[in-house]
Amino acid sequence: MFISERIVNDGVRALRDRIRGEVVGPADAAYDQARLAWNLAADQRPALAVFPESADDVVEIVLYARRNGLQIAPQGTGHNASPIVWNMDTILLSTSRMRGVTVDPMARRARVAAGTLWLEVTEPASEHGLAPLAGSSPDVGVVGYCLGGGVSWLGRKHGLAANSVLAIEIVTADGRLRRVDAENDAALFWALRGGGGSFGVVTGMEIALYPMPQLYAGAMFWDWEHASRVMHTWREWTATLPDEVTSSARIMQIPPIPEVPEILRGRNFVTIDAAIIGDRAFGAEMVRVLRDLEPEIDTFDMVPPVALSRLHNDPEEPMPVLTDHRLLGALTEAAVDAFVAHAGPGSGSAMLMAEIRHLGGALGVAKPGNGALAKIDAGYLLFGGGLAIPEMIPTLQASLGAFKDAFAQWDAGTAYLNFQETTVDSRSFYDELTHRRLAHIKTSVDPGDMFRSNHPIRGAE
Numbered sequence: 001m002f003i004s005e006r007i008v009n010d011g012v013r014a015l016r017d018r019i020r021g022e023v024v025g026p027a028d029a030a031y032d033q034a035r036l037a038w039n040l041a042a043d044q045r046p047a048l049a050v051f052p053e054s055a056d057d058v059v060e061i062v063l064y065a066r067r068n069g070l071q072i073a074p075q076g077t078g079h080n081a082s083p084i085v086w087n088m089d090t091i092l093l094s095t096s097r098m099r100g101v102t103v104d105p106m107a108r109r110a111r112v113a114a115g116t117l118w119l120e121v122t123e124p125a126s127e128h129g130l131a132p133l134a135g136s137s138p139d140v141g142v143v144g145y146c147l148g149g150g151v152s153w154l155g156r157k158h159g160l161a162a163n164s165v166l167a168i169e170i171v172t173a174d175g176r177l178r179r180v181d182a183e184n185d186a187a188l189f190w191a192l193r194g195g196g197g198s199f200g201v202v203t204g205m206e207i208a209l210y211p212m213p214q215l216y217a218g219a220m221f222w223d224w225e226h227a228s229r230v231m232h233t234w235r236e237w238t239a240t241l242p243d244e245v246t247s248s249a250r251i252m253q254i255p256p257i258p259e260v261p262e263i264l265r266g267r268n269f270v271t272i273d274a275a276i277i278g279d280r281a282f283g284a285e286m287v288r289v290l291r292d293l294e295p296e297i298d299t300f301d302m303v304p305p306v307a308l309s310r311l312h313n314d315p316e317e318p319m320p321v322l323t324d325h326r327l328l329g330a331l332t333e334a335a336v337d338a339f340v341a342h343a344g345p346g347s348g349s350a351m352l353m354a355e356i357r358h359l360g361g362a363l364g365v366a367k368p369g370n371g372a373l374a375k376i377d378a379g380y381l382l383f384g385g386g387l388a389i390p391e392m393i394p395t396l397q398a399s400l401g402a403f404k405d406a407f408a409q410w411d412a413g414t415a416y417l418n419f420q421e422t423t424v425d426s427r428s429f430y431d432e433l434t435h436r437r438l439a440h441i442k443t444s445v446d447p448g449d450m451f452r453s454n455h456p457i458r459g460a461e
């Protein structure tokens with residue numbers, strides 16, 4: 001169902017006259033391609049899809065939406081598109097054609113255009129021995145990731161990526177392009193750093209880069225029959241680590257597909273990935289306990305910062321996925337047993353991947369000047385996912401549901417916006433005071449609720 005044909009046709013014509021980018025309506029042959037998200041399981045049904053090429057284009061789209069009482073769903077890649085609730089009057093605004101990165105190595109900062117992907121920043125930054133607080137996937141969007149928080153391989157040392165954002169360019173519902181930072185529109189700047197995409201269309205962002213002269217990183221793989229031993233050792237190990245070490249442990253059932261290297265194809269593994277800030281001797285000493293478990297594959301070595309972009313081997317091609325997560329206050333021995341029972345040998349799990357990421361360190365410290373997601377109050381992040389192939393969906397949903405339920409007793413009390421891929425109340429991400437403050441800021445910058453985020457902040461009553 002779409003808004004009336006008149007508005008659709010009028011919108012296509014009016015916007016084509018006003019913007020350099022592309023405008024696609026439901027009657028156009030390109031519509032089905034234009035509405036695709038990275039997550040192919042997200043069935044997006046916008047009234048129009050627009051692909052602005054500049055901030056000026058974005059201003060025109062916002063002014064058009066304002067005049068016609070329409071909503072706008074800003075999107076970078078569509079990695080977290082599944083939770084969006086589509087209305088008959090919502091325009092999909094894809095920033096995928098607004099690309100470009102400028103690295104200033106002296107100031108240790110980068111400016112990115114709205115549609116920039118992480119790899120487009122990590123590569124040039126790495127040439128200067130610098131690293132942004134990028135996530136595990138090279139093709140997640142910088143802007144969407146930072147608006148939601150941003151848990152990176154350097155997170156335990158440097159905190160959430162949202163709190164290393166230095167300035168944001170944004171078009172608000174009044175059609176004004178603003179540059180917000182700690183001195184200008186400070187309340188909006190606060191809300192954007194962890195509050196998500198409810199406040200306007202971000203057209204550019206400036207982020208901090210960190211010197212990484214020495215980095216030891218890699219992965220170790222064991223057959224999943226060793227899952228219990230490896231996971232228990234990892235749990236004990238994480239309790240001893242300095243903030244220089246950020247790691248994740250996974251159980252993976254790797255499909256027998258040609259895209260996967262032969263050595264891994266069709267096999268089931270328990271794996272540990274880690275990034276260690278420091279030299280080879282320090283790194284080797286840190287992972288010694290894991291190495292003593294005699295992994296079948298061990299890729300740890302000194303690496304340039306850009307290597308972190310593919311440390312986790314996240315999928316880079318769009319695909320249909322279904323996932324769930326839970327923040328954990330603690331990881332007890334019983335929790336590790338539950339993890340192996342639900343994802344390991346004999347579990348019958350339909351999840352291709354079950355993961356626990358180690359949080360804590362700077363991720364758990366709210367510094368003065370931080371944004372709406374000032375910290376994550378949880379020691380670990382539980383995550384599971386698989387392919388949303390129609391005939392597999394019920395089994396996968398059952399596996400994910402049982403997996404998540406098994407950890408209810410260790411729940412940390414809040415959820416994490418970036419890893420939430422189903423529709424939930426945004427109150428689940430924040431404490432009450434923070435959510436109330438976000439709602440007041442929403443009312444002041446977007447009183448007509450023009451911007452439709454995947455995890456909306458509603459205006460204050």
Ligand SMILES: Cc1cc2nc3c(=O)[nH]c(=O)nc-3n(C[C@H](O)[C@H](O)[C@H](O)COP(=O)(O)OP(=O)(O)OC[C@H]3O[C@@H](n4cnc5c(N)ncnc54)[C@H](O)[C@@H]3O)c2cc1C
Binds near residue numbers: 114137143150
């Ligand atoms: C394979 C994979 C690996 C991941 N790894 C990590 C990780 O290591 N750490 C982590 O923290 N997260 C990770 N994520 C989660 C990721 O951070 C979220 O999915 C994030 O929302 C993706 O941002 P995006 O712009 O690519 O996606 P999109 O779906 O395009 O954007 C998500 C939301 O961000 C907002 N948004 C995006 N662009 C704009 C804009 N220009 N203006 C206003 N609002 C905007 C909108 O509300 C939009 O609905 C991962 C996800 C996947 C699928």
